[in-house]
Amino acid sequence: MGKFTFDEINSMYFDVLREIGNIGAGNATTSVATLLNLKLNMQVPNVKLIAVQDLNTAIGSEEEEIVGIYLGVHNGIEGSLMFLLKMNAAHYLVNRLLGRPQDYDEPFDEMDLSAMKEIGNIIASSYLTAVATMTNLTIAPSIPYISVDMAGAILSIPAIQFGQYGDNALLIETAFEGETMLEGYFILLPELDSYDKILQALGIML
Numbered sequence: 001m002g003k004f005t006f007d008e009i010n011s012m013y014f015d016v017l018r019e020i021g022n023i024g025a026g027n028a029t030t031s032v033a034t035l036l037n038l039k040l041n042m043q044v045p046n047v048k049l050i051a052v053q054d055l056n057t058a059i060g061s062e063e064e065e066i067v068g069i070y071l072g073v074h075n076g077i078e079g080s081l082m083f084l085l086k087m088n089a090a091h092y093l094v095n096r097l098l099g100r101p102q103d104y105d106e107p108f109d110e111m112d113l114s115a116m117k118e119i120g121n122i123i124a125s126s127y128l129t130a131v132a133t134m135t136n137l138t139i140a141p142s143i144p145y146i147s148v149d150m151a152g153a154i155l156s157i158p159a160i161q162f163g164q165y166g167d168n169a170l171l172i173e174t175a176f177e178g179e180t181m182l183e184g185y186f187i188l189l190p191e192l193d194s195y196d197k198i199l200q201a202l203g204i205m206l
């Protein structure tokens with residue numbers, strides 16, 4: 001078990017984690033803009049330290065349907081990453097990729113899920129690449145998994161994982177602004193030993 005705990009996070013650690021979120025989300029914004037041939041500006045991410053029991057409602061009602069992309073993270077650090085989108089943002093991205101009218105909002109079929117998985121994979125991988133570049137750690141993502149479900153069901157996964165490590169979790173909220181506003185949420189879930197590695201690689205001694 002590492003020395004790092006979310007229950008004892010201080011301002012220096014928080015600033016470092018916010019900077020990781022800032023650069024990671026910036027990379028993700030560039031990747032989405034390139035993939036969809038869009039001009040996007042990223043708002044400065046809002047990094048929140050929230051109670052684990054509040055994760056289910058972190059991005060709205062726990063009964064609201066959302067899209068979740070889940071990746072395992074291996075090699076230099078161990079853990080996982082979730083990228084979450086509300087349905088209006090997910091429909092916008094998929095419609096743009098598939099050349100559909102932007103008001104198309106039928107339930108996702110297999111083609112939609114495949115397109116959303118590819119978008120989510122690019123976004124999440126871009127985020128992890130930024131972390132790897134900053135830390136000089138080797139980070140290998142797994143095959144992504146996608147879920148379209150109520151927020152409470154999707155967010156129960158990180159709630160269970162963070163619950164093993166402490167009472168608080170780190171949520172990175174960002175927005176991509178272009179033709180419309182797209183809100184996205186990252187939840188990075190390294191094992192605590194991996195947080196030690198990340199912070200030490202950045203010169204933060206624990």
